Amino acid sequence: MKSEPDVYGIEDLQRDGQTFWGGVRNYQARNFMTNDMAVGSQVLFYHSNAEPPGVAGLMKVVSEAQADPTALDANSEYFEPKATPENPIWKCVTVKFVEKFPRLVSLEEIRKNPKLKDMALLQKGSRLSIQPVTDSEFGEILKMARG
DNA sequence: GCCAACGTTGGC
């Protein structure tokens, strides 16, 4: 999952303990949350639009996808006029802080690692704020973070 | 249903 550290970074999550991943407004990204994440799922926290960009830490899903309250809030920048409590359209998971990596695994390093060449993150034009990671990719990132 | 125009993302 990507977030801009200037807006909300791994240290903000460390301070908060857990957070509701609200405001996602892309159907593919939403579907990853509703279909592919469950309580206990491990998630990499990626710092986008950062210097340098890269994977900053680890978190874990503590609540499956639920209605995104920002979609129903007329004062929110994420307000969705078509959303109703019965059909909120947008949903999001709650994640908790697990760890901040001892060092950032930068996008550049990820690019250089042949084992990670197929990561969704590296595919051309890949901009989704939530992307799938395979078990082996996940393990490799952890190894790099701790290596 | 097509597609041009527009907005957003995010690395550089």
Added chain:
DNA sequence: GCCAACGTTGGC
């Protein structure tokens, strides 16, 4: 700040 890539919108 630039711009490639992509998603969304809305007129037709």
